Amino acid sequence: MSQDRPTVFLVEDNAADVFFVRTALESQGIGRDVLVVADGEKAIAFVETIDADPEVRCPQVMLLDLNLPRATGMDVLRRVKKSARFADVPVIIVTSSDAAIDRAEATSLGANGYFLKPQNLAEYMKLGLVVKAVL
């Protein structure tokens, strides 16, 4: 991973969504350094690694799905916001849940954005613009 390129930390278990997120990021030229983990526990483990080892580079943005195996997206977000190094990293929720309660909880836990996975490809591609805006 290069130091000068933005690093995106994507927590997503669905391979299709990983593909479309990557496509959206690439459409904005920021899809090359994407670190993907497929479950909540691994995401939390990565955050703890960041906290434990200052040598490990901290990502510049985190894209977080809510419906994850082992630990939910909210659990991950909660841990992130307790992290010494990760707390300031912008977190964008990328989910198919349109539930108001999820939006409210994510906001209260400090999420910086809420992107509802669309069914329309063009709409999906707008995620690239959203990520670019927070970098």
Next chain:
Amino acid sequence: MLIGSVISFWNLRNVDRRVAVVSITEQRLTAVLRVNNGLLMLTNRLNRAAEGRDPGRFKAEAQKWLLVFQTETLQATATLREIPSVNGSEKFIVDSLSEVVQDLPERVATLGDLASAGDWVALNARLANQVDHTDDVAEALMREADLGLSQVRQRVFEEISHAEYQAGQILAVTAILSFLIAAILGIVVTRSITRPLSALGAGARALAEGDFNYRVTRIGTNELANLAAVFNQTAGKLDDLYSRLRASEARFRSLIENASDLILLMSESGEFLYASPSSYRVLGYSPGLLVGRSIREFVLAEEESIVDQLFSSTNLTLNKDHRFELYFRHADGSLRLLDGIVANLLTNPTVAGILINARDMSERRKAEQALENTNEALRRANDDLSVFAYCASHDLQEPIRNISLYCQMLQREYSGRLDSQADEFIEQVIGGAARMSGLVKDLLAYLHVSDSNADSAAPLVPVALAVTQALSNLESSVQSTHATVLYDDLPAVAAEPVHLQQLFQNLISNAIKYRSAEAPHVRISARAVNGYWCFSVKDNGIGISPQYANSVFRLFKRLHGRGEYPGTGVGLAICQKIVERNGGRIWVESEPGVGSDFRFTFPQGQQPTTTAI
């Protein structure tokens, strides 16, 4: 008796009067006797003076005794005049005496002359004649007086005898009359007192024996008759009271005898004193098989403590009702769950027992258990449904979305590089995925309405606010179709704001979607009807045929092909669900080619607000 007294008084008065007459006659006789004595004395003195043959002395004696005689006679005359006349003889006597007094001085003078002449022979002859004459007069007077006295005495005796006779008659008549009066009084008393009293006594005995129909014959108009009237009145009231009491007793007995509940009267030790006929139906024992036995014979050993507690002195002295549940062994050996109330009526002299009112809850308990099981199953089903809804919203949507996205990717990357049929297939897959996604979303919305609690406890929401928010969501379609949506003053109703918004959004959306050639025109209004707000969402769209007026609210019901109007057929079903969950109803009045008027009601919460466009 009064007449007898009057007659007796009259007779006595007559006798008294006769006695007075006797007294008067005796006075008169006395007066006459005095004159007679005076005359005899005069005659006697004159005879004695004549014996002396001294003319001087004779004259002197004659004058002296004449004066005395005159004085006596005048006094007697005066006395006679004073005596009341009785029979008229008084006048004769007085006249005779007056005549004697008048004649006597002349005769005495004649005698004096004869004495002076010394003719003593003539004088003695004259004197003898004088004496004879005087005797005649005196005798006449005496005879007269005696006669009067005798007559009067005779009359007195006769009248006394008559009075005695009359008195005897009166006494006899009085005695007879007294007897008759006593007899009549006896009869009257018997009739007026004894008989009514006897009748009253008979009436009292009849009442004592429970004959409240007995009435005493009213005799006369006296106090006893009034008493009889009061007695009859009282007996009538008692009869009425007793009749009502009997009716009431019969009613209550009928209630108990026909009660489906078990009614038992127990002794303090738990023995059956009474059991209602329902005991046979409920427990399988006729009342006769229960009375005298202890309730402990019929309960489970482990539940005897419940019986002990019910009949414990502590509970009984509290004198209040106790509820219990107890298994009772039916005559067929099965156990029946009795739910009842125990009331201590030991101190009530008319009951003197412990009253138990119970019913067989076995079937009901089974039904309750079955209902509880059903409810539990329903709860599990609802939970499953919630899980399904969650899965559908996340897991089910995801593959659909992936299919759609990949197809769009294919379309974007390979459009025109495959043959035209492949492009169409890809298009169809994208369209199908979109419809499936829409269906799932609408179905989730419908389930969300069903799954939520009723909105009756929800706060009042201004309907105009919900309409405004709905219009905000529909802004693009409103603008693109040049739709006009107007609404009047709309009230506030108790509903979840999101449901109210969805309701109006679906209806307005339909009005725009099913528009006619003209620009859509939607009018929303509300009016109060019988405690409800009746809303109207009226459009100028294509309308609905009357035969579909009810079916349009069914889930997934669509009247048009997808080629004409897109949709899932869930929108109006959601509207119906929202309205009905809030205690209202929804219907449509429509005419094809003219427009539709969707109407629905909400219970009134408050007066309309003044919110307007």
